[in-house]
Amino acid sequence: MLTSKKWLSQYLDLSDITPEVLADKLTTAGNEVEGLEKMAQGSNxxxxxxxxxxxxxxxxxxxxxxxxxxxxxxxxxxxxxxxxxxxxxxxxxxxxxxxxxxxxxxxxxxxxxxxxxxxxxxxxxxxxxxxxxxxxxxxxxxxxxxxxxxxxxxxxGLDDTLLDVGLTPNRNDCLASWALAKEVGAILHRDVQLPECEGAANIGVPTKLKVSSETSKCPIFLGKVIGSVTIKPSPKWMQELLHAAGVKSINNVVDISNFVMLETGQPTHFYDAAKMHQEIIVKDGFDTTYTALDGVDYKIEPEDIMITTQGNPVGIAGIMGGDDSKIDEQTKGIIIEVATFNYVQVRNTARRLNITSDAAVRNAKEIEPMAVYKAMDRCVQLLIEYADASLIEETAQYGTNNYVPAEFTVNTDSINHLLGTDFSEDEIMTELKWLDLKPEKAGNDIKVSIPSYRTDLKIEADIAEEVIRLIGYDRLPSTLPTMSMTVGALDNRQAMRRRIRSMYVNMGLNETETYTLVSQKHLDHAILPITPAVELASPMSEDRKYIRSSILPSMLDAAAYNNNRSIKDLAFFEISNVYAKDVVEERLALVMNGLMHKSRWQKMSVPADFYTIKGLIETMLSQLGYEGSRVSIKENKLDTTHFHPYRSACIYIGKELFGIFGQIHPQMAKDFDVPKELVMFEGKLDVLLNNKPSKVKYTPISKYPAVTRDLAFVVKEDVKVADIVEAIRKCGRQIIKGIEVFDVYTGEHVEKGFKSIALSINFQSDEKTLTDGEINSVHEKILAALKAELDAILRG
The missing domain is CATH 2.40.50.140 (Nucleic acid-binding proteins)
Structure with a gap:
């Protein structure tokens, strides 16, 4: 909210208050002044x-x-x-x-x-x-x-200082200079004199103007015909105040419309009467393109509210009027529009059309219920005084606000209990009087009547807040909190999160912290999404409209950012929560591309590929106590839209899905502008917490020699290597210490539809030196088991 000391001085005496002191007083009372700027500077x-x-x-x-x-x-x-x-x-x-x-x-x-x-x-x-x-x-x-x-x-008129007041969301009233002046008066304990204009619009001959609304998004609409006005420059004082508020002066009639909006907080709109008809209807349901006052063509959607005459739009309700009905030098008469619109719809429309007009800013927030009448009265008063307004017709009205002033009681003891203070009843009564709440004693309570512009005051706690911010937070007593001593410790989730972070950092990965708010595109590309998605009621932009249900799309943005800046070797991880309505999950995600490690001197490199990311995941699970038969990797049939269908896999803890990893799908790589060789993973950390880890056991290294034998089997192409390894392991768990696949071959000398798998099996005992007979016995069992279970044939 941009205001100036000179503007506020129109309503109360600030002659002995410097702009710096005024800014300090406003900030201390909760209305932070974010900046002070002189309109012009120069000495001598x-x-x-x-x-x-x-x-x-x-x-x-x-x-x-x-x-x-x-x-x-x-x-x-x-x-x-x-x-x-x-x-x-x-x-x-x-x-x-x-x-x-x-x-x-x-x-x-x-x-x-x-x-x-x-x-x-x-x-x-x-x-x-x-x-x-x-x-x-x-x-x-x-x-x-x-x-x-x-x-x-x-x-x-440039001897003025601008104050940029950062209003809290509950103080929309201070977008009006009248309400802000009341606020300053309450803070400084000074009388405020607002212009006397009540009832100024209650004049005029019978009118033919008809106003109505065909949508519930416009509950009240006032229209008034001023048959004759004189277009000329505004008075110098009005031009100066508009200039201070950042509004350019155009002519007296347009300036009055803007000036009244800044005074009352209620946007108004003046139409050239010669360009309008005698019936104005508010509608929605349009699907068209409309040229607004700024000369830009805007795409109107059915949910947008439009002002119409004879079925044709003449303005985007609450946001901007049309180019075809604007005031110009030839204007002889005008129609005043003052209305209340659904502020949520106005906000959505303004955001989608990217219009940030002063009217849109105010109509996108809740405006006080009596503002329409205050604005109409002030418009008529100023038009008569500065635009020679005549031939005035009575006000046409649609709907009513049914406003009844809010009244309730508060209690001194309750307020002190809420605040932890010992204010006297007289102190509280004094502040309530300056706040224009008309306090009256009612036994042990205080009855307050809430003015129409303070729509934020609804309960006793709100009154308590007003009292403390005006009396001053320095009156709060200093006390030490009472709390029991506890032993500091990490819970299971915190300990696991810390171990994973430490583990991956030590392996050379970089941790990312990407934005939680995402676009529809990111939502559509979510990995293992949880639903329904959480949509923000008032997003800052379309790109930040939803709370994410997956980490990977945001990390792909980070990967694309780095890749486009010639950083090709990437190894990222992130631990973060994802959200749906009533659901929160903690996730781990990895993104890798290029080389994970390389040494030109040693002529060594570790590519960031499917097997590398698989190893990173398995290593993490192993160190957390999840390995062996508890961890299984299966073909990915869950998500082949985001993952390459033949270069990805699902990983399970027991029978519960932990996550999906593998190479990105080429189409997704194109959508996010990342290399198609990129590999990624997203998993649910809650799965690990829901399953009890095994204790990590340490055994001494065997002092007896090991024997390695290489075997090659011919099997059908659909046989999985994991099944071969498991069948071998079952044949001699006590002495088979390691199984490594070192070759998979198809082609010449292997029948079509089959493949050759070559393995190296490590035999070793912890208790003695193995004999050839013991090894041969297990060797024969392996051959028999593979033949029986997988129809594997030993390759000669």
Whole structure:
């Protein structure tokens, strides 16, 4: 919320309060002032008159000016293209300090120059508020400017300080300068005098204007015909205040519409009466393209609210009017629109259309129920005074707000109990009076009546909050919390999370922390998603609309970011929660590409491929106590949309799915702009917590020699190597210490539909040296078992 000290001074006396003190008071009371900025800056300034202006003899663009400063005439060299004799101008005298630096006497190309004739840009005025003429040259003052006046900023209305107030979500009322003035008055304990305009709109002859709504998204609509207005510049004070609020002055009628919105917080809209019909209807259900006041064509969806006349849209309700009914220099009469719209729908429409108009900002929040009437009254009052409004018709109204002021009782003891304070009843009553809550004693309680603009005050706790923020948080007593001593320790989840992080960091992976809020695309590409998805009621953008139900899509964004910056070797992991309605799961995800390790000196490298990521997962599970028969890897038939159907697998803990890993599907790689060789994994850490890990057992290394035998079998192509390994292991668990597959072959000398599997089996006992007979006995069992179970034939 952008306001200024001068604007607030319209309603209460702030003559003895500096902008810095005002900002500090507002911030202490919970309305954080995020910035202070002077509208213009400059010391040692004076208004002068150019008596003579001639071209510099040694320049094609400089001018030598004789300037009357009131008490003397000085020579100033000026490069502005618009400087001319007879103008009244702003002069920075030697020693003046401007945003660009200090002004000093000097000699410019042989001619002495004693100061500088200033443009508004050189005084630090925001360029967005200036015309092209003001941007490109010095500022020429009006005939009423007094030569020798040493406060030209006051003459221009630029002797003001802007306050950027960061409002909390519950204080939408302070978007209105009237309500903000009430807030400042309550903080400073000063009387606030708002303009008297109540009932100003209760005039007019009978009207033919009809207003109505065909949607529940517009419960109340006021329309009023002003048959005659005069289009002319706004009064200087109004232009200055609009300028301070960041609103550019256009003409008196348009400025009044903007000014009333800033005063009351209620957006209004003025239509050129000659371009409208006598019936205005609010509708939704349109599916069209509409040209708004800014000249941009917007795609209107059926849920958007539109203002219509004779079935044709003339404005996007609550956001922006149309180009075909705007006020211009030929306007003779106007129709005033003041209405209440569904703020959720206005917010959704404004966000989708990317419109951040002042009206949209206010209509996207809940506006006080009486604002429509306040705004209509103030519009009529100002139009009569500054636009010569006449031929006024009575107000046409659709709907009603059924407003009844909220009243309830609070208790001094209860407030003190909530706050931990010992405020007296008189102290509380005093603050409630300044808050305009009209407190009255009711026995041991205090009855309060809530003004219409304070829609955030609903219960006693809200009143307690108001009391403490006005009296001051420094009045809270200092106490030490009472708590029992506990032994610090990690629970199972924290311990597991810490071990996994430490494990993967030690293996050379980098941990990522990606954003929890994601787009529809990320939701559609979720791995092992949980549903239904959680959609934010008020997302910051379409890219941050949902709470994610999977980590991998966000990590793929990080991978794409690195890959596009020539960082090809990636090894990431992340531990994070994913969400659905009433469901929270903790997940682990890995993303790898390129080489995990490499040494050019040793001519060694470890590719980040299917087997590497498989090994990382198995190593982690092993160190956590999940290995052997408890862990099984099966063909991936669950998700072949995001994973390569022939280069991915599912991993189970017992019979429970832990996760999916493998190479990314080529189409998904294209969608996320990552290499198609990238491998990834996402798993559910809750599965590990739900299964009790085995204790990790350590056994001494056998001191007896080992014997290795290599075998090659021919089996059908659909036989899994894991089944072969398990069949071998069952034949001699006591002495078979290791089984390694070192070759898989299909082709010449192997029948079509079959493959050759070569394995190396390590035999070793912990108790003695094995004899050939003992090894041969197990060897024969292996051959028999493989023949019987898998129809495996020993290859010669």
């Amino acid at each position: 300034l004076i208004i002068g008159k150019v008596l003579e202006c001639v071209d510099h003899p040694d320049s094609d663009h400089l001018h030598v000016c004789k300037v009357d400063l009131g008490d003397k005439v000085d020579t100033i060299v000026c490069g502005a293209p618009n400087v001319a004799a007879g103008q009244k101008v702003i002069v920075a005298l030697p020693g003046a300090k401007l945003p660009g630096g200090e002004i000093k006497n000097g000699v410019i190309r042989g001619i002495e120059s004693n100061g500088m004739i200033c443009s508004l840009l050189e005084l630090g005025v925001d360029a967005k508020q200036l015309s092209e003429e003001s941007k490109n040259g010095i500022e020429v003052l009006g005939d009423d400017a007094v030569v020798g006046d040493r406060d030209p900023l006051h003459y221009l």
